[in-house]
Amino acid sequence: MDLKFLDFEQPIAVLEAKIAELRHVEFDNKINISDALHQLEERSQALTESIFANLSDWQISQISRHPGRPYTLDYIDLIFTDFHELHGDRAYADDPAIICGLAKLDNQPVVIIGHQKGRDTKEKIYRNFGMPRPEGYRKALRVMKLAERFQLPIICLIDTPGAYPGIDAEERGQSEAIARNLFEMAKLKTPIICTIIGEGGSGGALAIGVGDRLIMLEYSTYSVISPEGCAAILWKSADKVQLAAEAMGITSDRVREQGFLDEVVREPLGGAHRDFKITATNLKEALANHLNALKHQDSHSLLEKRYQRIMSFGVFEETNK
Amino acid sequence: MSWFEKLRPSIIRTESSGKKTTVPEGLWAKCPSCNAILYNSELEKNGSVCPKCDHHMRISARMRLNLFLDENGREEIGKNVKPVDPLKFKDSKKYKDRVTQAQKQTKENDALIVMKGELIGQPIVAAAFDFNFMGGSMGSVVGEKFVRGVNKSLEFGVPFIVFTASGGARMQESLFSLFQMAKTSAALTKLSERGIPYISFMTDPTMGGVSASLAMLGDINVAEPNALIGFAGPRVIEQTVREKLPEGFQRSEFLQEHGAIDMIIHRRDIRTKLASILDMLMTNRGVYMPDTLNEEPVSPEVEDAG
Numbered sequence: 001m002d003l004k005f006l007d008f009e010q011p012i013a014v015l016e017a018k019i020a021e022l023r024h025v026e027f028d029n030k031i032n033i034s035d036a037l038h039q040l041e042e043r044s045q046a047l048t049e050s051i052f053a054n055l056s057d058w059q060i061s062q063i064s065r066h067p068g069r070p071y072t073l074d075y076i077d078l079i080f081t082d083f084h085e086l087h088g089d090r091a092y093a094d095d096p097a098i099i100c101g102l103a104k105l106d107n108q109p110v111v112i113i114g115h116q117k118g119r120d121t122k123e124k125i126y127r128n129f130g131m132p133r134p135e136g137y138r139k140a141l142r143v144m145k146l147a148e149r150f151q152l153p154i155i156c157l158i159d160t161p162g163a164y165p166g167i168d169a170e171e172r173g174q175s176e177a178i179a180r181n182l183f184e185m186a187k188l189k190t191p192i193i194c195t196i197i198g199e200g201g202s203g204g205a206l207a208i209g210v211g212d213r214l215i216m217l218e219y220s221t222y223s224v225i226s227p228e229g230c231a232a233i234l235w236k237s238a239d240k241v242q243l244a245a246e247a248m249g250i251t252s253d254r255v256r257e258q259g260f261l262d263e264v265v266r267e268p269l270g271g272a273h274r275d276f277k278i279t280a281t282n283l284k285e286a287l288a289n290h291l292n293a294l295k296h297q298d299s300h301s302l303l304e305k306r307y308q309r310i311m312s313f314g315v316f317e318e319t320n321k
Numbered sequence: 322m323s324w325f326e327k328l329r330p331s332i333i334r335t336e337s338s339g340k341k342t343t344v345p346e347g348l349w350a351k352c353p354s355c356n357a358i359l360y361n362s363e364l365e366k367n368g369s370v371c372p373k374c375d376h377h378m379r380i381s382a383r384m385r386l387n388l389f390l391d392e393n394g395r396e397e398i399g400k401n402v403k404p405v406d407p408l409k410f411k412d413s414k415k416y417k418d419r420v421t422q423a424q425k426q427t428k429e430n431d432a433l434i435v436m437k438g439e440l441i442g443q444p445i446v447a448a449a450f451d452f453n454f455m456g457g458s459m460g461s462v463v464g465e466k467f468v469r470g471v472n473k474s475l476e477f478g479v480p481f482i483v484f485t486a487s488g489g490a491r492m493q494e495s496l497f498s499l500f501q502m503a504k505t506s507a508a509l510t511k512l513s514e515r516g517i518p519y520i521s522f523m524t525d526p527t528m529g530g531v532s533a534s535l536a537m538l539g540d541i542n543v544a545e546p547n548a549l550i551g552f553a554g555p556r557v558i559e560q561t562v563r564e565k566l567p568e569g570f571q572r573s574e575f576l577q578e579h580g581a582i583d584m585i586i587h588r589r590d591i592r593t594k595l596a597s598i599l600d601m602l603m604t605n606r607g608v609y610m611p612d613t614l615n616e617e618p619v620s621p622e623v624e625d626a627g
Binding site (some may be wrong): 313 | 404405410411412413464465468473494496503504507513529530533534537538544551552553555558567570581
């Protein structure tokens with residue numbers, strides 16, 4: 001397995017390199033060193049466990065952006081069947097940074113909306129690093145309205161550094177596209193389940209993130225601004241990212257403490273990229289459960305509950321003076 | 322030091338050598354656009370619009386509503402809603418201290434003021450952002466007061482107008498602030514359902530989370546001349562695309578040209594123009610279509626009869 005290790009995983013990387021080397025030797029010389037191998041593997045496992053038991057918020061943020069992490073298309077492949085991608089906003093273009101389509105989850109038809117990042121350089125550029133332009137959000141809205149028309153539940157998979165900050169995006173109304181989605185999703189007469197699978201980058205994430213349920217994968221993050229951006233603005237120093245990540249409380253545990261989450265979906269040891277299948281299985285179970293719970297609600301009470309949920313966001317105090 | 326100061330003999334110069342741009346307190350102001358030295362009381366009479374170059378200066382929320390609403394019948398909404406610090410946020414300074422400082426400086430509790438009042442005799446609800454309060458950033462209090470304004474407007478069936486001036490979401494409240502985008506936008510669906518006009522009036526600057534939620538959702542979107550309005554800040558865009566931004570990029574005129582706003586209104590015309598627009602929007606309300614508020618659910622018999 002060719003794993004890309006993050007800085008803080010270097011001790012694991014060293015061990016894993018040794019293991020790979022030994023396997024090579026074993027293969028070449030047909031000598032039996034399986035005991036030694038086994039021991040090393042156990043050590044690697046233990047090391048990973050100890051490192052992952054004490055991850056800092058900034059380290060989790062790096063895992064949420066891990067280049068090997070499963071993306072929307074991977075989950076579509078592993079969780080759903082009969083996927084038909086739907087393209088274009090019917091006005092300007094098709095934005096590859098957002099994927100929309102019809103699919104089945106355990107034989108139930110659903111609509112999937114998800115950010116999509118690229119794996120290699122070429123695809124990264126094609127997907128614009130998962131940063132949608134206005135046409136991406138407008139495509140998402142068009143397909144969500146289609147879901148409403150045909151009474152299909154919507155599953156949103158969120159994974160973006162943010163909405164694209166570019167000249168063309170501004171010209172075509174990035175703000176309006178995001179705002180429109182927030183407005184429409186609040187009253188869309190069909191269940192919406194939002195899941196953060198990687199990076200929940202601010203308004204660009206929220207624009208497909210208003211719904212009846214909010215789920216986060218264990219090592220995903222959700223924040224109002226990237227730790228880098230926050231550090232640059234509030235600390236005026238790029239190397240204060242760790243402090244910024246911590247202060248904003250962006251990890252699944254911290255977001256749950258703030259009362260916004262319905263569920264945290266567990267990832268395999270070392271993160272989702274270590275085992276796509278386990279992650280997908282866990283996510284599928286969560287999605288199926290929530291979908292089931294929402295299925296039997298009439299649209300009036302669904303919308304009323306969603307509205308009350310949205311209105312409950314925020315903390316303040318009120319005094320008589 | 323201004324040219325005027327230099328001309329005066331040093332003995333009667335007001336001591337302001339520390340800060341070059343400082344002019345005698347309260348008497349003169351300098352236009353940030355054309356650098357004209359302006360007599361303060363004259364500037365105030367002109368609604369803080371530079372009489373020389375027409376530059377619309379930023380004004381406080383309270384001054385904004387003072388200029389906009391009729392003098393009689395004003396009632397402030399959510400006056401005592403105050404910010405808390407849910408995350409015990411601390412950067413180079415504590416969030417709490419930043420709030421206290423902003424409150425002292427502006428004499429406001431947070432960055433949004435909401436009032437019920439009248440516009441040339443028409444009852445309305447109006448809200449205004451205060452850019453001096455932490456950059457007009459939207460946190461829980463701003464979101465909550467905005468929603469209360471919407472609710473007041475629903476209660477009385479009167480139009481809702483917001484004057485935005487904001488750098489975006491308030492980072493120190495993290496997701497609590499991000500979700501105010503959803504909260505304010507959701508509340509606006511109720512106005513839309515009831516056919517009650519919502520006018521978004523964008524002033525300099527309107528960026529980020531405020532722009533990408535309540536500001537762009539007006540039945541009518543309006544801006545003051547030359548206001549900076551956009552999603553991403555110009556510096557961020559420049560760093561991303563590594564290009565020089567075109568002249569006038571993200572200014573009101575640019576937005577009108579690209580179809581994002583309905584019109585640009587000069588500050589002196591705001592009252593008369595909006596009153597006229599609102600009057601037209603409200604005239605036939607409920608004439609052709611029954612007000613959904615009063616609409617009784619249609620009974621099955623009636624449906625069958627059709």
